[in-house]
Amino acid sequence: MTRLAIVERETKRAKAVLKYAAKREAIFAIINSTSTSEEEKFDARLALQKLPRDSSPCRKRNRCALTGRPRGTFRKFGIARNKLRELALKGEIPGMVKASW
Secondary structure, X not given: OOOHHHHXXXXXXXXXXXXXXXXXXXXXXXXXXXXXXXXXXXXXXXXXXXOOHHHOHHHOOOOOOOOOOOOOEEOOOOEEHHHHHXXXXXOOOOOOOOOOO
């Protein structure tokens, strides 16, 4: 079981990503535009650096919703592989059955 502080840190990062998503999008539009001058692009890069570090989407980590496990998490379910297997064997995930051939 993951420590609660680490799980809370991830939820805080997820909120920061959502909060600054529009501002980040606007800054990237300026940076990637061909019509803007080099000075404007430089200012946009400085503005991007002033945003909080945790507002970057690549710092967000996919974790299991039940245990907080960082690895082996299925995106479709948001659950780690071992918990997914347990729930599937109990029949608690609709449409998922154990494979047998």
